[in-house]
Amino acid sequence: MTPRRALVGAVTSIGAVTSRPRALTGAATARRFAAGLALAVLLLAAAAGLWRSARTESHTDPARRLAAELRCPACQGESVADSRSPIAAAMRDAIGGQFAQGRSPEQVRAYLVERYGPEVLAAPPARGPGLLLWAAPALALLAGAVPPAVRAARRARPVAGGTTADGATAAGTTAACATADGTTSAGARPAPERPGTGAGSSVRAGRSGASGRVWYAAAACLLVLVGGVAVARPYLPGRAGTGAATEPVAGRTGDPVADRLVLARSMEEQGRYDAAAEIYRDVLEQRPADEVRLRLAFTLIRSGEVDRAERLAAEVLAGRPDAPDALLMLGLARRAGGRRDAEEPLRRFLVLAPEHPAAPEVRRLLG
């Protein structure tokens, strides 16, 4: 909704600013032109901003998309996806881990809401009073579009009694009141475009000055209000809605080993091979599975402990002599250790698993 409305409002404003039928002095024309230019620049900047935020939201990775929807609990105004705080990193890992176990975005969201409360969601709920937050931008845009629209309507009508400029000034004042009443953010606009400025009588000047003061008063109120809320919020005693809005969900995945495997992978991705190896060793004690042995072997190869990696691969091959992954690890471990007998297991690996994701790389290594 926002881009289209913004566009309509801006176009109306530009129309009101640029297409005056009256002959204007050179200075006034230049001022109008500058205003129009500034508006166009602002519009372009807004469009660029919208495009950028739309682009990040449409990220293909569901974990990343969910992280972007969540507020980092340790930061101010940053999403879990963007924050560099350790707790946000931990939350990203937790999200990734749960997705890897096949949980739905709703389940993961519920898991985090249960732990961090509904404020972890960056978007306020679009119901009840939360609807007001959603409506505020629309109201602001509407209010921004009303003054130029009213002015344009007045201008188009032949005005009986009094000059057109007078009528337009009155329209500007009315619109200013309506705007200031209706919404807050329109107050960010400076004094409304005053038709006939520069050629106004003292009466007109008085009225324009008053309407300008209303704008400034509203803008000042808005700033004080926003600042006040921002400063006072941490001290507000409200605890309404604590935990009440969340539905009970199953806490963990119920499989600590699977959890830890996911964490180890995350460590690997961060290049923290020692930490990953530690987790794999821990997991191996509880669940001595070949898959874990091979993951540990791969981590050890990357952290340079090739001898231990080779032993692990050999252990797996002792039980399953034709396990392609074990052959791959054995070959890679030997190769990393600069051994000549690395080729044999790698060639066997290629024969046994020509479609393996690692096969092209192994072919490249073997030349």
Next chain:
Amino acid sequence: MPGIALLALLGVVALGLALTATVREGTGHDGGSAGTSTVGRPAPPLAGHTLAGEPFDLAAQHGRVVLVNLFASWCGPCRDELPLLAAAQRRWSDRGLRVVGVDVRDSPEAVRVLLAETGSTELTVLPDPAGATAVDWGARGVPETFLVDRDGRVTQRVAGPVTAGWLDQRLAPLLAP
């Protein structure tokens, strides 16, 4: 004209109040301190091997009061807090207190150095390399401390370092026989 300005002001204030109410209701919690979603509920699971290699499970601690402290070697306030926790462990262990440190997103070497430097080597420390335990407990950062009573329920939670006064006020009553 002053009438219009007043009207405008009232309008802005009214909308602002409505929005403030929304913020308070919709997003709950008192911003600065930790949320309370875990307090009063059974403690989330906490199990694994300690830094010393011994198995630990919070579920097996029923009958004891457990102070769970999330910390890390990269966190300054945690360094100041550790001696206090070690002292609490020494002082109250015979009254059923067990202090458990959860070392969040840290390396075992760094935390061993930290424990040695702060004279807290006797603390039970569970490594949490990816911070999964921290997320499971709904932690917002480190340090953060939870008190788990003898029935396994979280009764207190504090974000930021605890003080000797807080321990006397909140922890000591739980230890009363």
